[in-house]
Amino acid sequence: MILVRVDDYVYKRVEEIVDESRELSMTKSECIYALLKVFFGVNKPPKDFEKIRELTIKMRKGLL
Structure with missing residues (x-):
């Protein structure tokens, strides 16, 4: 297991991708x-x- 800290931009993008992929029941991981x-x-x-x-x-x- 790897735990990482990300900035707000990365966090928000991952959240958006997961939210837009509800039909897959995708997790952030x-x-x-x-x-x-x-x-x-x-x-x-x-x-x-x-x-x-x-x-x-x-x-x-x-x-970056």
Whole structure:
């Protein structure tokens, strides 16, 4: 199990996606898991590592 803290924007987007997917009875955990599966599916090693580093640097600089 991984617990993460997210900003208001990410929280609201996940809430919106879950709310708009009522017919699936999607949970927030399923939504986030699907997003991560897609990210890692598109960005194979070592590209995934490089992309995570790039996004982390941008996030810390307030560019994301």
